[in-house]
Amino acid sequence: MSKPNLSKPIVLKTSAKLFRHQSFAQVSMRDIANALNVKASSLYNHILSKDEILEELIFELVDKFMTKINETQNKTIDTKFKLEDIIHTHIDIAINTPNQFATFNSDWKYLKSDKKKYFLTQRKIYEQILKSIVEKGIDDQDIKKCNPEIIIYQMLSSLRTLHLLYEKKDISTHTFKKEIPKLILEGIIK
Template sequence: MKPLDRKTEIINCAAKLFKEKGYSAVTMRDIAQALDIKAASLYNHIKSKQEILVLIVIEIAEEFTKTINEIVLSKTTTIQKLEKVIQLHIDITIRNPEALACLNNDWMHLTDKELTYFIKMREDYEENFRNIIKSGIASNEIKNINPEVIIFSMLSTLRTLYLWYGKKKGFTESSLKNNMSEVLLNGIIM
C-alpha cells in the first residue's frame, strides 16, 4: 500500500478531529499535535484550517454531484436509480466517515465562493433526487407519496449513516447495501 503524502495525512487527521470536536473547536495546533509535528510545519503543506475544510467538503460534495448526475442520465428504472443513490451514500460512508461528518456538520463554515459553490451543489443534488422521485411517481414505479417526504426520509437516513455505521458490528458492505435499499425502498415501491 502506498504511503500517504503529508498533505493527505493532514487532511485525514483534521477530518477526524473535526468529526470528534467540530470545526470551530479544532485549531491548527491541535492538528499538528495529533500528527506529532510542529504547528509551523503544517503551513508547509496547508495554508489554513479553512483550506482543509474546503478540500474535505468540496471533494465529497463534487463526488456526490458527479455521481448523481450520472445516475439521473442512466437508462435504468427509478428503483435502480434510487438503489444507486443509496449505494453511493453507503460507499462514501464506509470509505470516509470523517469527511462525510465534516460535509454534514461543518459546511456552514465555508466562506465566500466556496460556500456559494457548495450550496449550489447541494441544491442541485437534492433537485436531481427530487426529479428521480417525481419520475418514479409519474411512471407508477413508486407510490404517489409527497416527494418531499420521501426525500426527507431517505436523505435524513443516508446523510447520518456515518453516526451509526461505525458503532454497529457484523455488517458487510454488501449486506448493508441490500438491507438499506430494502428498508428505504419497500415503503415506496408499487
C-alpha cells in the same frame, strides 16, 4: 526518530477525524499539528489554513456526489435502480470515509461565505436532480404517489447518519448495501 509523513492526504485525514470528534470550530492548527506530532509551522508547508482543509474535505465529496448523481440520472434504468444507485453512493462514502462524511454533513456551515454559497447551490442542484428522478418514478408508477419533497427528505435524513451506525455495530458492508435501500424504498411493513 523518523520524520513524520506530512503529505496533504495525511493532513486532511487527520483533520477530518479531529473535526468529526470536536467540530471544525473547536479544532486549531495547533491541534492538528499535535495529532500529527509536528510543529504547527510545519503544517503551513502543506496547507495554507484550516479553512483550506475544510474546503478540500467538503468539496471532494461534493464532486463525488455530483458526478454520481449526474451519471445515475442519465442511466436508462428504472427509478428503483436509480435510487438504489444513489443510496449505494451514500453508503460507500459513509463507510469508506466516515470522518470526512461527518465533516461534510456537519461542518459545511463553517465555510467562508462564497464557498458556503457554492456548497448550498450544489446541494440544491443535487436535491433537484433527485427530485426529478422521484417525480419521474411517480409518473411512471414505479414508486408510490407521495410528496416528492417528503420522499427526498426521508431518504437523505436516513443516509446522513449511516456512518454512526456502521461504526458502532458489527454489520457488514454487504448487509448495509442490501438492507438500507430495501428499508428506505420499501419500508418495514410486510
